[in-house]
Amino acid sequence: MCKFGALLKPQIAKKMKYTTLPHTDIEVSKICLGTMTWGRQNTEEEGHAQMDYALEQGVNFFDTAELYPVPAGKEYHSLTEEIIGNWFKKTGNRDKIVLASKIAGKAEFTKYIRSTGFSKESIREAVEGSLGRLQTDYIDLYQLHWPERATNYFGQRGYKHDISDHWKDNIHQVLETLRDLKAEGKIKHVGISNETPWGTMRYLEESKVHASLPRMITIQNPYCLLNRTFETGMSEISIREQIGLIPYSPLGFGVLSGKYLGGRKPEKARISLFPNYNRYSGDTAVTATQKYYELAQANDLSLAQMSLAFVNTRPFVTSNIIGATSLKQLEENIESINVDLSEEVLKGIEAIHNEIPNPAP
Helix, strand or coil, rough: CCCCHHHHHCCCCCCEEEEEEECCCCEEEEEEECCCCCCCCCCCHHHHHHHHHHHCCCEEEEECCCCCCCCCCCCCHHHHHHHHHHHHHHHHHHHCCCCEEEEEECHHCCCCCCCCCCCCHHHHHHHHHHHHHHCCCEEEEEEEEECCCCCCCCCCCCCCCCCCCCCCCCHHHHHHHEEEEEEECEEEEEECCCCCCHHHHHHHHHHHHHCCCEEEEEECECCCEEEEHHHHHHHHHHHHCCECCEEEECCCCCCCHHHHHHHHHCCHHHHCCCCCCCCCCCCHHHHHHHHHHHHHHHHHCCHHHHHHHHHHCCCCCCCCCCCCCCHHHHHHHHHHHHEEEEEHHHHHHHHHHCCCCCCCC
């Protein structure tokens, strides 16, 4: 057992729940282990301890990206994938894990990775780079981290057309490149992230019209009690088209743990370290968080577990990406799989949502 084992209760999970990635027979845990803090907020040793513990609890689905850890920075680029790759080499556990990674989109803050977007050469370079760092021959789910075109993602609620955006529709070409990499066995399935309804349907349309092209099977967008905008247009697409949501930030950068309430700034916490990560910290979001906290307390629940249990049970969610900077947090987050929310709690959540809908974009 890792040296952090004293923090944990033995075998807390009654039983992990599983589902399948849409349009596949790949079984994944309803809890997915997020990794974006490893290499910056967490050391390699701590990342390895988290993977050991998660696997012991039945979590077989890990998500990473060439960009990680975050906040992004040239000096940290791709350290997370290296940490995972070293764990695979040390433990021999690659065949026990369904592994997801992502290619970084074109942006000012990723120029140090590449500036050529999703060209054929870029996608191939990204996949082969990730394979090398992860010390594996294949990636089970390969995702486009965010769109190339100018659209509303990363905290922007509404779409505002940018006439200076010269993006040309290259979705067919992107899918062709991913098809070729699938044929080579380097990736198994493909997904999108931070996408809009238009982008999602555009990818699905292309693969419907051209049977040789791979179908996007998942979408990784933000979703939590403070941001349920996925329900507005995307949830129907998700259910009817069977493109499963793998939500990230289900605790809103940790805000829905309640640890920042009362103006607290816990040492080493994400928002304490990186104040610009304030997407879920506006006055209205804080007010909503306080109300959710009081609801949880009144029903003998922790705010974190109530928040995660709500996400776990949404019909469009395939697997919930939970992250933690300590094993104590990881224990609590994984245990949310065993939390059943009563009708009273669910009605209370809806009442707060109706009063303060989507306070964080």
